[in-house]
Amino acid sequence: MKADLWLRSIAGRSTHLWDQGDRPTCVVVATSVAHGTARTSPMTYAPDALWLHAVKAAAASDAGTTLSAAGAALADWGQPPVADWPYELPFTSVDPPLAAGTPPWDTAEMRAVPATVDNLVTAVSLGAVPVIVINVHESFYLDLGGDRLETLDAGEAFYGRHAVCVVAHAVVDGDEWFVIQNSWGPDWGVGGYALASRAYLEATLQELATVDASSA
Amino acid sequence: MRDSRRREIKLAANRLLTEVGFDFAGPVDVFKIIRQLRIWLIFQPLQNALGATLRVGAGGIIITTQRSPKIQRFTAAHELGHWRLHRGDLEWDTPDAILSSLGAPEREREAQLFASHLLMPRQLVRRAMQVVGIGEATQMTDVQLYGVSRELQVSYEAAARQMQNLGIVQPAHVRELLKKKPLAVKKQLSSGVAPQNALADVWVASPDAHKFVTLPGDEIVVRLPENALAGYRWRAQLPSAAAHVVTNIPSPPHQRALESAPGALTAGGVGERTVVLRTTEPGSWQLGMELTRSFSHADPIDEIVFQGTVALPPAAANSAEVIQQLRLADSLDES
Numbered sequence: 001m002k003a004d005l006w007l008r009s010i011a012g013r014s015t016h017l018w019d020q021g022d023r024p025t026c027v028v029v030a031t032s033v034a035h036g037t038a039r040t041s042p043m044t045y046a047p048d049a050l051w052l053h054a055v056k057a058a059a060a061s062d063a064g065t066t067l068s069a070a071g072a073a074l075a076d077w078g079q080p081p082v083a084d085w086p087y088e089l090p091f092t093s094v095d096p097p098l099a100a101g102t103p104p105w106d107t108a109e110m111r112a113v114p115a116t117v118d119n120l121v122t123a124v125s126l127g128a129v130p131v132i133v134i135n136v137h138e139s140f141y142l143d144l145g146g147d148r149l150e151t152l153d154a155g156e157a158f159y160g161r162h163a164v165c166v167v168a169h170a171v172v173d174g175d176e177w178f179v180i181q182n183s184w185g186p187d188w189g190v191g192g193y194a195l196a197s198r199a200y201l202e203a204t205l206q207e208l209a210t211v212d213a214s215s216a
Numbered sequence: 217m218r219d220s221r222r223r224e225i226k227l228a229a230n231r232l233l234t235e236v237g238f239d240f241a242g243p244v245d246v247f248k249i250i251r252q253l254r255i256w257l258i259f260q261p262l263q264n265a266l267g268a269t270l271r272v273g274a275g276g277i278i279i280t281t282q283r284s285p286k287i288q289r290f291t292a293a294h295e296l297g298h299w300r301l302h303r304g305d306l307e308w309d310t311p312d313a314i315l316s317s318l319g320a321p322e323r324e325r326e327a328q329l330f331a332s333h334l335l336m337p338r339q340l341v342r343r344a345m346q347v348v349g350i351g352e353a354t355q356m357t358d359v360q361l362y363g364v365s366r367e368l369q370v371s372y373e374a375a376a377r378q379m380q381n382l383g384i385v386q387p388a389h390v391r392e393l394l395k396k397k398p399l400a401v402k403k404q405l406s407s408g409v410a411p412q413n414a415l416a417d418v419w420v421a422s423p424d425a426h427k428f429v430t431l432p433g434d435e436i437v438v439r440l441p442e443n444a445l446a447g448y449r450w451r452a453q454l455p456s457a458a459a460h461v462v463t464n465i466p467s468p469p470h471q472r473a474l475e476s477a478p479g480a481l482t483a484g485g486v487g488e489r490t491v492v493l494r495t496t497e498p499g500s501w502q503l504g505m506e507l508t509r510s511f512s513h514a515d516p517i518d519e520i521v522f523q524g525t526v527a528l529p530p531a532a533a534n535s536a537e538v539i540q541q542l543r544l545a546d547s548l549d550e551s
Contacts, residue, residue: 022443022507022517024469024484063469064445064484133483136445143510159444160468161483184447187512207483 003172003195004147010168010179011191016044016082018192019185021089024064025051029183030131030163031070031211035079035108037129037167038213046085049105052093053077067133067163067209071110074211078107108213115208117201120178123210124169129181133207136162142188148195149180152203161206167193217325225326228300229333240343242429243369244335246292247534250277255299257292259531266314267291269298269307281531284415285431286371288530290314290331297330298323317377329381335370336378344368345384353384358396359404366417372398407490409463411435421522428524434495435462438522440505442466442489447509448517450489458499458526463492495526 016036018029028050036043053073054060060069085100096102113119115132123130134140137156140149168179176198186192236252238244250257256276262268266287268278277295279288294314298307302323313324320328341364348363350356356379365375376393379385385393402418403410411418416433419425428436436459440450444466454461469485493503502523506516528536 020446022446022448024443024445024486026445026484027482061482062486064482066480066482068480141447141449141510145511157466158468159466160485160487161481162445163483184509185512187509187514188447189511206481 003175003177004190006168006170006172006177007147007179007190007193007195011193017181017186018047018087018183020047020183021087023089023091024062025091026163026183027065027067027070027131027133028054028060028073030165031067031074031110032079032082033165033181033183034110034129034131034209034211035074035106035213038108038211039106043106044082045079045106046082046087046100047079048085048088048091048093049077049079049096049100049103050074051091052096053103064161067110067112067131067207070131071112071209074108074110076107077103078105080105106213108211110209110211113208113210115205117198117205120166120201120205120208121169123208124166124178128210129165129167131163131209131211132166132201132205133161133163134201134204135206136160137204142194146194147190148177148197149200150197151199166196217322217329221326222329225297225301225329226333229297229330230337232296232300232334233337240337240339243367244293244337244340246289246296246335247530247537249334250292250296251534251537253296253299257534259288259534264310265308266311267295267309269295269309271299271305275299279530285530286369286374286415287315289335289369290371290374292530293331293334294327296334297327301326301330332374332378332381336368336375336382338382340368341378341382341384353379354386354389356385356389356393358393358401361393362398362401362405365398366419372401406435406437406492409492412462412494423520426520426522428522430495430524430526431529432495432497432526434526436493436495436503436522436524438489438491438493438503438505440489440491440507440520441486442507443486444489445469445484445487447511448507449510450491451506451508451510451516452491453504453506454493454501456499456501458497459493459495459501459503459524461491462494463490465490493524495524498526498528498532500525 020029028047032045032047036045050070050073054065054069080100136159165181166178167181177195180194180196182188236249258278259281260278262280266280270276279291291314344364344367347367348360350360365372376390380390399414405418405420413433419428419436421436421438442450467488469487505520507518508516
């Protein structure tokens with residue numbers, strides 16, 4: 001199968017693709033995806049449970065939040081289904097909504113892994129959907145309707161650190177590709193997904209974490 | 217200079233503003249005042265003088281074309297000072313006579329004081345301070361003083377001296393402010409990049425300050441919060457020959473370690489977009505900023521429009537005015 005067809009088949013299976021809107025919530029959205037897919041029966045969890053926990057811990061702001069803050073929220077409060085706590089645009093809650101009840105909800109453990117592409121391959125091959133933090137440059141925006149992040153050119157404008165999920169990995173036609181699930185809605189890449197090469201991730205990967213819900 | 221003489225000079229400048237019906241709505245148009253007084257105004261490439269006043273015949277004022285518009289304005293006001301305060305057929309003013317605060321002859325210092333009060337009457341200075349957002353003058357910063365000078369279209373030093381003349385800022389504070397060079401302030405406003413023309417002004421745009429009247433070469437700095445890590449970036453559109461974009465760069469969010477988890481940096485967050493325009497030629501421009509996802513056809517989630525007029529430099533504006541008057545006179549003759 002060609003890489004683009006493979007990507008389209010994965011994007012087509014998506015049950016819930018996030019659009020974080022203009023909120024700085026990529027970490028909690030990506031963590032929610034990783035948590036939801038770690039369950040025996042996949043769930044769509046409420047990112048705002050993690051965000052509110054991080055806000056109360058003074059670990060979330062206009063500068064975003066950290067994977068460790070999201071991990072602490074996941075272990076402490078966990079998450080209710082998004083149906084009980086719809087994503088807020090803009091975010092206004094000071095407490096969980098009545099429909100969500102009170103924490104703890106479904107908790108899980110987030111594990112930081114040394115951020116190497118080999119560790120990412122291992123995590124995906126074990127069936128996990130890892131959260132990665134990457135450095136975002138101009139080419140990440142896929143302005144020209146492209147479906148892949150192949151190389152990082154020297155001198156590209158730098159925008160900062162961004163969290164996404166990796167939902168698949170394969171060698172296609174001799175090239176190694178990863179499928180990134182972003183949180184910028186369906187217009188990015190192919191239905192919200194894009195291919196990333198090993199070289200691209202080696203140049204941009206900053207952090208890697210997996211979510212384990214087996215003890216829950 | 218005696219205090220009574222200083223008061224006389226201030227009154228003479230204020231009287232002239234009243235005489236010409238100045239409305240205190242913007243900077244004093246000293247060249248227009250000269251024309252209103254029916255004094256011939258000529259711009260010439262003088263090499264060793266900034267200006268001259270000639271009282272022979274119909275008389276007139278000559279201003280050099282070789283200096284910045286701000287110096288030309290101050291020179292014109294200085295020559296008007298001679299016209300209103302002094303006698304004599306010819307005043308030929310060197311840079312020292314017009315700009316030096318120390319060692320200049322008494323009549324030159326009088327003309328300097330007249331120029332300061334004409335271009336910077338108290339009411340206009342207060343208005344400029346309001347525009348710049350100065351609450352307490354004792355705390356005035358170099359950036360704020362530069363803002364006042366830019367609003368009044370005078371030099372940084374001239375504004376500082378007049379603040380002292382008016383008793384708004386104490387002499388010691390003025391001395392402190394004058395240690396900073398205006399170019400350094402402009403660089404500070406423009407994120408460390410000096411304007412291409414060191415004499416040009418740097419304006420800072422915001423949603424509260426989105427209309428500008430500038431001269432060619434002036435630069436306008438637009439900084440807007442940008443959530444690029446949510447996919448949203450500002451797109452700049454500037455369909456005009458009167459200005460062009462010289463800088464358009466993102467700044468990442470201040471992603472940092474948290475006290476609760478040293479070593480771990482935040483991800484996501486709101487950064488900033490910096491766009492710098494340089495005005496090029498007289499005319500008008502409009503900068504449309506749209507916050508949009510470049511990979512999507514969805515409508516922008518925010519839009520801001522900045523507008524500006526690039527005025528003619530003083531010599532060209534004067535020529536245009538004279539030509540217009542001659543045409544008007546010609547048409548009246550024909551009718």
